[in-house]
Amino acid sequence: xxxxxxxxxxxxxxxxxxxxxxxxxxxxxxxxxxxxxxxxxxxxxxxxxxxxxxxxxxxxxxxxxxxxxxxxxxxxxxxxxxxxxxxxxxxxxxxxxxxxxxxxxxxxxxxxxxxxxxxxxxxxxxxxxxxxxxxxxxxxxxxxxxxxxxxxxxxxxxxxxxxxxxxxxxxxxxxxxxxxxxxxxxxxxxxxxxxxxxxxxxxxxxxxxxxxxxxxxxxxxxxxxxxxxxxxxxxxxxxxxxxxxxxxxxxxxxxxxxxxxxxxxxxxxxxxxxxxxxxxx
Amino acid sequence: xxxxxxxxxxxxxxxxxxxxxxxxxxxxxxxxxxxxxxxxxxxxxxxxxxxxxxxxxxxxxxxxxxxxxxxxxxxxxxxxxxxxxxxxxxxxxxxxxxxxxxxxxxxxxxxxxxxxxxxxxxxxxxxxxxxxxxxxxxxxxxxxxxxxxxxxxxxxxxxxxxxx
Numbered sequence: 001x002x003x004x005x006x007x008x009x010x011x012x013x014x015x016x017x018x019x020x021x022x023x024x025x026x027x028x029x030x031x032x033x034x035x036x037x038x039x040x041x042x043x044x045x046x047x048x049x050x051x052x053x054x055x056x057x058x059x060x061x062x063x064x065x066x067x068x069x070x071x072x073x074x075x076x077x078x079x080x081x082x083x084x085x086x087x088x089x090x091x092x093x094x095x096x097x098x099x100x101x102x103x104x105x106x107x108x109x110x111x112x113x114x115x116x117x118x119x120x121x122x123x124x125x126x127x128x129x130x131x132x133x134x135x136x137x138x139x140x141x142x143x144x145x146x147x148x149x150x151x152x153x154x155x156x157x158x159x160x161x162x163x164x165x166x167x168x169x170x171x172x173x174x175x176x177x178x179x180x181x182x183x184x185x186x187x188x189x190x191x192x193x194x195x196x197x198x199x200x201x202x203x204x205x206x207x208x209x210x211x212x213x214x215x216x217x218x219x220x221x222x223x224x225x226x227x228x229x230x231x232x233x234x235x236x237x238x239x240x241x242x243x244x245x246x247x248x249x250x251x252x253x254x255x256x257x258x259x260x261x262x263x264x265x266x267x268x269x270x271x272x273x274x275x276x277x278x279x280x281x
Numbered sequence: 282x283x284x285x286x287x288x289x290x291x292x293x294x295x296x297x298x299x300x301x302x303x304x305x306x307x308x309x310x311x312x313x314x315x316x317x318x319x320x321x322x323x324x325x326x327x328x329x330x331x332x333x334x335x336x337x338x339x340x341x342x343x344x345x346x347x348x349x350x351x352x353x354x355x356x357x358x359x360x361x362x363x364x365x366x367x368x369x370x371x372x373x374x375x376x377x378x379x380x381x382x383x384x385x386x387x388x389x390x391x392x393x394x395x396x397x398x399x400x401x402x403x404x405x406x407x408x409x410x411x412x413x414x415x416x417x418x419x420x421x422x423x424x425x426x427x428x429x430x431x432x433x434x435x436x437x438x439x440x441x442x443x444x445x
Contacts (some may be wrong), residue, residue, distance in 0.1 A: 011414075012368045015332035019339040019361035028355030038347035051301045114301040116348035121313065123348045125301070152350055159348060187413035 039154040099139050103116050107255040121248055122165040129156045139257045145222035145245030147254050162248045171213040177201040180211055193240035202229050202240055218257060253271055293337050296320045297344045314421035315390040317341040317407045319428045322386050325367025326374050327438045359393045368422055379432035387425030391417055420432030
C-alpha cells in the first residue's frame with residue numbers, strides 16, 4: 001500500500017489537509033470576499049458575546065468611574081463655557097480675515113468588542129459599523145488621544161488599525177515648538193516622531209499632536225508625549241521617541257470621527273497620514 | 282455522541298471569545314499568551330477524537346484572522362497545525378508531566394509566532410527579528426506558564442487512546 005493511501009486512512013491527516021486546503025482557499029480570495037467572510041464570522045453571534053465579556057470586566061470599576069466622570073463633567077462644563085466664548089471670538093476674527101469656518105466633526109461612540117488575538121496587537125474590533133455611518137479611513141479617538149483609523153467596515157462592526165501598527169503613519173506637530181514630523185511605530189523602538197530636522201527644538205516631555213496634513217486625522221488630537229530625544233550630529237534628523245497617550249491594550253470605548261459632508265474625501269497632502277491598506281500590502 | 286459534540290462547540294466558542302477579549306488585559310509588556318495553541322494542545326491531549334483538535338485550532342485561528350482580513354486563512358492554518366502536532370504527539374505527551382507539556386506548548390507557540398511574523402511582515406528583517414526576540418519569545422514563555430497551570434489543574438488525561 002502506498003504512503004498516500006495509508007495517510008488517507010489517518011483521520012487527523014485528512015482533517016489537517018482539509019483545513020490547509022480551506023485556508024489556502026481563504027488566502028487567495030479577493031479582498032471583498034475575505035471581508036465578507038470576516039463579517040459573517042464576527043457578526044454571527046460572536047460579537048455580542050465579546051461585548052458581554054468585556055462589559056463584565058468593566059462592571060467593577062463602574063461606580064468609581066461614574067463619580068470620576070461627574071467631577072470631570074463639572075470641570076469640563078466650566079471649560080466649555082470659556083472655550084465657547086473664545087470660539088465666538090475666533091469666528092469673528094476668522095470672518096474678518098476671510099478664512100473658512102471650522103466646524104467640529106460629528107462623532108460615533110463605539111465599544112471595543114474584540115482585540116486581535118496573537119503575539120501583536122495591531123487591530124481592534126468596535127461595535128459601530130456601516131449601519132451607523134462608519135466608513136473606511138475615518139479617524140478613531142478617545143478622550144485621551146488618537147487610537148488609529150477604521151481599516152475595515154462591516155454592517156454592525158468595524159476593524160480599527162491602531163497607531164501601534166508599523167504600517168500606520170500620522171503627520172504630527174510638537175505643540176510647544178510647532179516642529180513637524182511623521183509619527184509611526186517601529187517594532188524595535190516603539191512610537192517615534194520621524195523626519196524632524198536636528199535644528200528643531202524638541203524636548204523630553206513635549207506634547208505631540210496630529211498636524212491634520214494628510215486628510216485622515218483631524219488637527220490637534222493628542223498622540224503622546226516625547227519620552228526621549230537623541231541628537232546625532234552626523235544625522236539629518238532627530239531620534240524622537242514617544243509615549244503614546246492611549247494604551248491600546250485596555251481600551252473600552254472609542255469615538256469614530258465622521259468626516260464632515262462638505263469636506264472632500266482625501267484632501268490635499270494625503271501622503272502625510274498614510275495607513276497602508278490591506279490590499280496594498 | 283451529541284452531548285460531547287455540543288460540549289466541544291460550547292468550549293470552542295468560549296475559548297474563541299476569551300481569545301479576543303481577555304487577552305488584551307492579560308498582556309504584560311510585549312508578551313501576549315497564545316490561547317489558540319493552549320486550547321489546541323489541551324484538546325489534543327485530553328480528547329479521544331483525532332480530528333476535533335485540528336478543527337478546533339482551525340476555527341480559533343479563523344476567528345483571529347477576522348481581525349486582519351488580509352491574511353484570512355493564515356491563522357486558521359497555523360491553528361490547525363497546532364492541533365495536528367498535538368494529536369500526533371499526544372501519546373508521548375500524555376505520559377509526561379505538566380512541565381514537559383508546557384514546554385511543548387511554549388515551543389509550538391514560539392514556532393507559530395515566528396511563522397506568523399515572517400508571513401505577515403512587520404517592516405524589514407531587522408524589525409521582524411526584533412518582534413521575534415521580544416514579543417514572540419516572551420509570549421511563548423507566557424503561554425507556557427499559563428498552560429503549565431492549566432495542565433496541573435486538569436491532571437493526567439483519562440481518555441481511551443492511551444490504552445488502545
